[in-house]
Amino acid sequence: MAEFRKCNNCNVDVSSDHANCPLCGKYLLDDKKNQKVKENEYSFPVYSMKEIHRAKWVNILRIMFWLAAVICVIVNLVWKTKPYFFPYVLTGLFVIMRVFVVPFSKKQNYTKQITGAAIIVSLFLIFIDAYDYYTLGTTFGWAMGYTVPFLLSAIVIASAIICLASRRSEVDMLKSVWILMIYSIIYFLIVILAFDNIAVWPSLVFMCVAVGWFLLLQVIKRNILWKELGKNFHI
Template sequence: MRRCHHCLVDVEGNWEVCPLCGNPLLGTEKEATPSPFPDIPLTFKKHLAIKILSFISITVVLVAFLIRMIWPTKLNWPLMVFFGALSMWLVVATIIRKRRNIAKGIVYQIALLSLLSIFWDYTIGWRGWSLDYAIPLLCGTAIVAMFIAVQVVKLEVRDYILYIVIASLLGLIPLLFLLFQWVSHPFPSFFSVVLSIIMLVGTVIFRGGEIWAELQKRMHL
């Protein structure tokens, strides 16, 4: 079995370099031995995910209705919250179906859907809804969806930790909208920024060591 002296792990198969850091492996192919551990497929608690999503969706929609009853506005808050909850359902459904690359898929979805929303907004005459609502809600619901997915799907820390940081950093993009006054309705952007800061701070406090170790492996430090 070949060994990477940088990552301090044994690598099976015909690898010439370490799949984690890219450094050359020591040892010979003849020494390769089968793994004594069975290959257990990734599992997840589907019913738990549905219960959590249902509770969050119903709660936020009811709160939106209550807020509109107390402070009536022209803006249809319940409808906007409903679309946000629907986005969260779609994101979680997608990542459960593609759960081998959950965190990476969420980051791609944030970037792709944000660009699409700007394109659609520009195409119909630029009403500003993409900056006011679409991008902040996408970032906020994606961060929540990623947190739920990590809790209900059995993942290794290295499989999601960097993508949580990236998603949280993307969630800070609406801060630019606030600073440059590009939005007419600042609450969604404010929500996304606060949620991102909470996620970043929590991740650094509780998983700072894993983040640094993963950066060292991926950037060959």
């Protein structure tokens, strides 16, 4: 005869085969010892309400951001300003969403998101730089020439230090340094080939920092590097 235990949380009867409640996922208490029943092969996966609430809030925020963006564009098209201010707001909202909200909606390690966030912020700064240049006639180059290379150099150094210091995120940070090294080379080429009057040395510093750290990590973390390459390219 099947035995049942009561879930104290939902007040439903659960077959004693199961260690936890199918409704709330909480582990049941053993009648005799008043201890949690041990997890077994019949256990249901335990989901956390915290995750579900977090996902809900991220969705609400996402909807609010979209509403704010649409309202802002409409307002700006009705009351025209010179230049239009909505590109600042739209790109700003996108950056906040992508850099601060989305990473926290996933259970992942935040360090994994650093590279993507840094590249998005760098593109945002270059966009503002270019927009101001075309609309207000300000000098182009503060972001492209100085801010972005310095910001990304700092991110490379931070990634490399985390890679050396933390075993848990070393692979992620190793990838971060790789990606930023490739980005730095492309960035440097764009700066010297496509623009005449932008400061070149910060981009050169960025490229040297990225390539330098990449080579240093290659020497120190050789084993992981090969293992990761094998995983990525199925060697």
